Amino acid sequence: MSVALFLVSCLAVRACSQQQGPQVPCLFIFGDSLVDNGNNNRLLTLARANYRPYGIDFPLGVTGRFTNGRTYVDALAQLLGFPTYIPPYARTRGPALLRGVNYASGAAGIRDETGNNLGDHASMNQQVANFGDTVTQMRRNFRGDTNALNSYLSRCLFYSGMGSNDYLNNYFMPNFYTTSSDYTAKAYAAVLLRDYSRQLTQLYSLGARKVIVTAVGQIGCIPYQLARYNGNNSRCNENINNVIVLFNSGLRKMVDAFNKGQLPGAKFVYLDSYESTKDLYLNAANFGFEVIDKGCCGVGRNNGQITCLPLQQPCTNRTKYLFWDAFHPTEAANLMLAKTSYSSRTHSFTYPINIQQLAQL
Secondary structure (H helix, E strand, C coil): CCHHHHHHHHHHHCCCCCCCCCCCCCEEEEECCCCCECCCCCCCECCCCCCCCCCCCCCCCCCCECCCCCCHHHHHHHHCCCCCCCCEHHHCCHHHHHHCCECCCCCCCCCCCCCCCCECCCCHHHHHHHHHHHHHHHHHHCCCCHHHHHHHHCCCEEEEECCHHHHHHHHCCCCCCCHHHHCCHHHHHHHHHHHHHHHHHHHHHCCCCEEEEECCCCHHHCHHHHCCCCCCCCCCCHHHHHHHHHHHHHHHHHHHHHHHHHCCCCEEEEECHHHHHHHHHHCHHHHCCCEEEEECCEECHHHCCEECCCCCCCCCCHHHEEECCCCCECHHHHHHHHHHHHHCCCCCCEECCCHHHHHHC
């Protein structure tokens, strides 16, 4: 079933965003530049987006989001009924934490060294530690009542999107990292999954019970890779995509293990970003996209050799582009992916249930 059917049903019942307040009390977000909303702004790193034309279509302008408008989690928060966007951890303290916070950091990965080629960032280990600090702060709001705090957190949603940079800014960058010579593709996926399992288990021990984990998307199809690819038989670099599949299939099995008693009382949902982005590529015209192989803003072949530069003039027909820059989707693509995963009726995109169903548990 295609994404379009979900969008039609979502609009038909008008239930996706017409909620009487948020469906969950809070949303906590862990991830990389796909969902970072400003945590990297004051860090010494090339992985920053706090300059125009980033945010050109966002109501608040330039914020540090790596796209022209809303990110996937911005759209998801709206579908869940939150009146405002989940704020970045870098500037959120006190009672505001009760509604949730975004720890995501551009260039971050499961492994600590991932993304070091770009500069400073908060790795998944650091993001989990930051959540631990948040729980300590929240405990004050519950006057030290750990049971009440745990009950509150058990109703919240947790989103974790990690792994892309462990390939883009690690394994597939042999001039900077040794992982591709240290590990076969299968062994590297196993090491990543072992570390990720530990990190997600830490989140569970801190109170997370409703957790969304995302697959790595089709990295072999992004403008950055297409600008470097000279294959004749396919549009995308399928050698890269095939490596990604090893991680994704292991992540889905991990979700099964968590749900079958490894983490009692938890419910994990596997968000298959690989399949949902593939569906957007294959059926782009049906969703109104006309350009699927180059960024709206960027430099060189496919607008993917150098990412969007400060004050660069982006394309004007941004709703027709699948990619905003060399790496990241446009707002239009993010909105579509969020609506799909929120109300999907097929296991092709969300497994074993969709996000709306997870929120209602």
